[in-house]
Amino acid sequence: MKRNLNDLLYFVTVAREGSFTRAAALLGVTQPALSQAISAFEERMKIRLLTRTTRSVSPTAAGERLLNSIGHRIDEIETELDMLTELRDKPAGTVRITCGPNVLRTILLPKLTPLLQKYPDIHIEFDANHGFRDIVADRFDAGVRLGDTIDKDMIAMPIGPKLRMAAVASPAYFENHPIPQTPHDLTNHTCINQRMIRSGGLYVWDFDQDGGDLNVRVSGQLTFNTSEHIVDAALAGLGIAFLPEEEFGPHIQEGRLIRVLEPWCLPFPGYYLYYPSRKQPSPAFSLVVDALRMRRKN
Template identity: 60%
Template sequence: MRREELLDLNAFMTVAEEQSFTRAAAKLGTSQSALSHTIRRLEMRLGVRLLTRTTRSVAPTEAGERLLGTLRPALDSIGAQLTSLGELREKPAGTIRITTSEHAADTTLWPALEKLLPAYPDIHVELSLDSGFADIVTERFDAGVRLGEALAKDMIATRIGPDLRMAVVGSPAYFQTRPIPQTPQSLADHQCINLRMLSSGGLYAWELEKDGRELRVRVEGQLAFNNVNMIVRAATAGFGLGFVMEDQVTAHLADGRLIRVLEDWCPPFPGYHLYYPSRRQPSAAFAVLVEALRYRG
């Protein structure tokens, strides 16, 4: 394959991923008109239309989707091989992109990166904070961080954090007017602060468990947030019960700003794992990061 053809294919994939000629041109360092000419040249050479263009968006046609399905793994493989050449350098180098939740980034990833990166100035890390489940292959992430119980089976997973627990909490002022809930069913008589999931848009059902019995409780109340810090703030202010990670309210419980209830319905569960495709050939930089994150508790 000629160099020109490779460049044309890369241009097509960039436009398809960015869904915009303007953004793709900026990413490729070329003009929008030159990029449009490149795509037309590729479509003429292949004899099929690859992109559907409207005034607001660009999307692959059926033929374009089929071509993308071939290009992505091929170019990813080439990229992995080029990255692996970094192992021949004196120091590991390269960019590592990770999709993660805000809690995992704050409690697990950043503490490790803060210690690691000063010793490896040629390693660059990009964290994408998202409560949903990104497809790390199609979205071109090197790895993801999620809870151990939610990992896909075709991924290599490395444990990077301890077991975690949830906590149902409310303020002393709230419990002055409400009884302490003794069972999950009694939550129906309480004001509860809901979490709106960014990925699905739905409200999170509180996951409780005791003696092997699992319950998913739909709760109601005046407030709903898509941010856990706001749930903690509202619970501390007496607006209802919150359901959050235990370590997010440790200080509040210690100084009495919050009271924990239904503790026996909140058992530990597997903590955070770093996961990546089994076919991925780790670069030297990625191997260094995995070793730094590995949980040894």
């Protein structure tokens, strides 16, 4: 029986994504064509590989067995194809990175722009979101997170300077509320809460006090799970916000937001690029890592 390697690639992608639509987008084919190819593959194999519902797609027992047996081999083939770009005049390939929107804007794009201009055959796909993606299961080459949130089994490399938190509110807010002198005073203020995507809980504001941590649970009318909307709410005078100072951009310097409690906000490790240990990174990935590496100032 003739077997097409495309059929295996199509099946693995659909099974991993749990969606014909997402898989088709990754593969660069239309959703109907992908669905038809999978159906024809199942017909030739004389066995159902995927269970389809109106909301999702999942492997059958036979499909799970096939996915477990060939999925890693598909990955190995793609890695070897990427490695062949070493023989080209210029490196080529796609690097997939998951990260937060702000670090994408402030660190990744500025550092990677010269690389992309020098190597037109290198492509970078960014997944910008506020959650934590499993870079192994979701087949990302790397991710970017704050240094203290990275799993110990990952290779981690700093790509930006240390950060500081900042508690801020608009001048209009402080016209009607006293300036807090200590973090404990925040319990008497309207604060803008943040819902943590990974845990589902509210972020507990973490300050420094005499070398130790001081945690404060705040309350207010608004809760967001996105930092940009927290900034917008603070600018609108709706309460005190607490985020890494870079999230507020020039608003502090230009007086649109007033910073408070600064002595209680000490520097902490910033953003790191992290990725699984790999013996033979592709040339494109190695160039991306080198471009993002922190350089010591002379």
